[in-house]
Amino acid sequence: xxxxxxxxxxxxxxxxxxDPLARFDNDEARMRFVAGLARKNVELGTGGxxxxxxxxxxxxxxxxxVNRVMPQNCSLAHAEIMAFLTAQQRLQRFRLNxxxxxxxxxxxxxxxxxxxxxxxxxxxxxxxxxxxxxxVMSLTEFDEGPLPADWIGELEKRGVAVKRDILxxxxxxxxxxxxxxxxxxY
Ligand SMILES: [Zn+2]
Numbered sequence: 714x715x716x717x718x719x720x721x722x723x724x725x726x727x728x729x730x731x732d733p734l735a736r737f738d739n740d741e742a743r744m745r746f747v748a749g750l751a752r753k754n755v756e757l758g759t760g761g762x763x764x765x766x767x768x769x770x771x772x773x774x775x776x777x778x779v780n781r782v783m784p785q786n787c788s789l790a791h792a793e794i795m796a797f798l799t800a801q802q803r804l805q806r807f808r809l810n811x812x813x814x815x816x817x818x819x820x821x822x823x824x825x826x827x828x829x830x831x832x833x834x835x836x837x838x839x840x841x842x843x844x845x846x847x848x849v850m851s852l853t854e855f856d857e858g859p860l861p862a863d864w865i866g867e868l869e870k871r872g873v874a875v876k877r878d879i880l881x882x883x884x885x886x887x888x889x890x891x892x893x894x895x896x897x898x899y
Contacts, residue, residue, distance in 0.1 A: 735774040744843055749764070751779065764779050764887075765819065775800045815839070825855075852889050
């Protein structure tokens with residue numbers, strides 16, 4: 714049979730445990746929230762050790778994402794992609810900032826080559842990153858894939874500001890926790 718649709722879901726706890734009207738005052742508070750999503754995803758066995766969220770310019774939560782690759786048999790289901798998909802559905806547009814407002818992707822780890830590419834199309838104004846790619850590759854088994862040498866500059870040229878190393882140690886801790894608790898079983 715040729716499959717004619719794909720249905721991706723966040724874990725059930727995303728509906729029950731996350732306040733859809735949450736608002737956070739600063740970068741660290743937003744990253745702490747996102748690192749918490751990544752940790753919870755590992756603790757509850759609902760996917761890999763990555764979390765992401767989209768916030769509007771006032772710090773209000775628009776969407777969350779966690780890694781769902783293994784539970785959903787979908788190599789695309791990275792945290793950033795899940796956050797983009799669910800933000801686009803909540804706002805009912807494929808380019809988030811088409812309304813003239815500002816949108817920020819906050820991700821617990823530097824986007825891989827897939828999510829980096831997706832970030833050009835999603836309509837974000839800023840990308841905030843916790844752990845670096847080298848953290849991911851040294852603390853887990855994941856290969857983040859190739860990025861352009863000047864990957865930050867390529868985003869900035871297209872209007873996406875980049876901030877790195879926000880709560881980097883906390884985000885690294887989640888990756889280490891994942892590997893210590895069995896790693897690739899998710
Ligand atoms: Zn990715």
